[in-house]
Amino acid sequence: xxxxxxxxxxxxxxxxxxxxxxxxxxxxxxxxxxxxxxxxxxxxxxxxxxxxxxxxxxxxxxxxxxxxxxxxxxxxxxxxxxxxxxxxxxxxxxxxxxxxxxxxxxxxxxxxxx
Amino acid sequence: xxxxxxxxxxxxxxxxxxxxxxxxxxxxxxxxxxxxxxxxxxxxxxxxxxxxxxxxxxxxxxxxxxxxxxxxxxxxxxxxxxxxxxxxxxxxxxxxxxxxxxxxxxxxx
Numbered sequence: 001x002x003x004x005x006x007x008x009x010x011x012x013x014x015x016x017x018x019x020x021x022x023x024x025x026x027x028x029x030x031x032x033x034x035x036x037x038x039x040x041x042x043x044x045x046x047x048x049x050x051x052x053x054x055x056x057x058x059x060x061x062x063x064x065x066x067x068x069x070x071x072x073x074x075x076x077x078x079x080x081x082x083x084x085x086x087x088x089x090x091x092x093x094x095x096x097x098x099x100x101x102x103x104x105x106x107x108x109x110x111x112x113x114x
Numbered sequence: 115x116x117x118x119x120x121x122x123x124x125x126x127x128x129x130x131x132x133x134x135x136x137x138x139x140x141x142x143x144x145x146x147x148x149x150x151x152x153x154x155x156x157x158x159x160x161x162x163x164x165x166x167x168x169x170x171x172x173x174x175x176x177x178x179x180x181x182x183x184x185x186x187x188x189x190x191x192x193x194x195x196x197x198x199x200x201x202x203x204x205x206x207x208x209x210x211x212x213x214x215x216x217x218x219x220x221x222x223x
Contacts, residue, residue, distance in 0.1 A: 033211065042215035043158070043203055044122075052183030056210035072202070090157055100207035101147040 002026065002108035004093050005040060012112045018079040018113075021109045025072050025093030032074040034066060037088040040053075046089075049074055050096045086113045117141075118206045120214025127194050129223045137184040137204035137214050146207035147180060151200045152216075158203055162189070193211045194221045 005024045013019050024025040025032050034046040041057035045058035049068035072093070078085055088110050118139045127133050129211075145166040148156035164171045164187065164220075165176045171178050180187040191198055199221045203213045 028220075040215065044211040045210055045212045048210060058210070058212075065178045068204065092157075100211055102148070102163070105150075105159065107155075107157050 004104050005090055006090060006106040006109050008055075008109060008111045008114075009107065010100045011031065013081050014048075014114050015081055015083060017081050018077065019081060019111060020075055020077045020090055021091075021111075023074045023076075023091035023106060025091075026104055028102070029095055030072055030095035031096030032068055032072065033092045034074070034076050035092065036060075037090055037091045037108070038086075046076065052114075056057065061094070081113045083113050086111060116153075118204060118212060118214045120204050120210075120217060122217060123215065124218045124220070126220045126222065129194060129196060129221055131194055133189075133191040133198070133219055135189045135202055135204070135217045135219075136186060137188070137206070138184075139206040140185065141206065141208040142185070144206045144208040145200060147178070147187050148205040148207075148211075149176075150203045150205065150213070152203065153208075156194045160190050161202075191219075194219075196221050196223050 007022045030079040031050045033048040035043040052068045063079045068074045088108040090108045092105045093104045120137045148163035149193050151161045152158040164180050175189045175192050201216045201218050203216050205213045
């Protein structure tokens, strides 16, 4: 069974630009969550999508948005990039449902904002 | 809101020693507590999890204990090996699955 894939793996952007990251979950998984990882801050929760609907959202500004398609693939978008947005962005997929279960993480997209 | 604190941020042990990482949480409705291990250049991977109706769970050299009254849970690794060196994250699931800031474990031989 293929794991969670994220594209691109590396990205360099400049301040003010916008970026779109993609995540393909494990086949059969309906939930996709996104996290931002920076040194010293750990894994900060961005949002979770389940069956094309945003189910939960973390404390990030509106510049961070996402969506999920009918095949469960998900994208996240960051507009008006700031230097502080430089981070590893991880997505994780799980079966979903009413109770939490194991989340499978992808390798991440390393975003550098210059 | 939900918040999980993890301690220590770094931990160095000798091979064969035990390692303990502790987390506290604030949301009394949380009912799922996973632990993830992240090796360099990879995404985090689940190593053990526990639900709120269980006080302890073991899997070979790793164990997790949960004290719902005190709102804290701990990861115990016995007989540590160099390959246990990694960053460990505790998680708490209430309305969303959130993580602590991580513990960098170094096991020296």
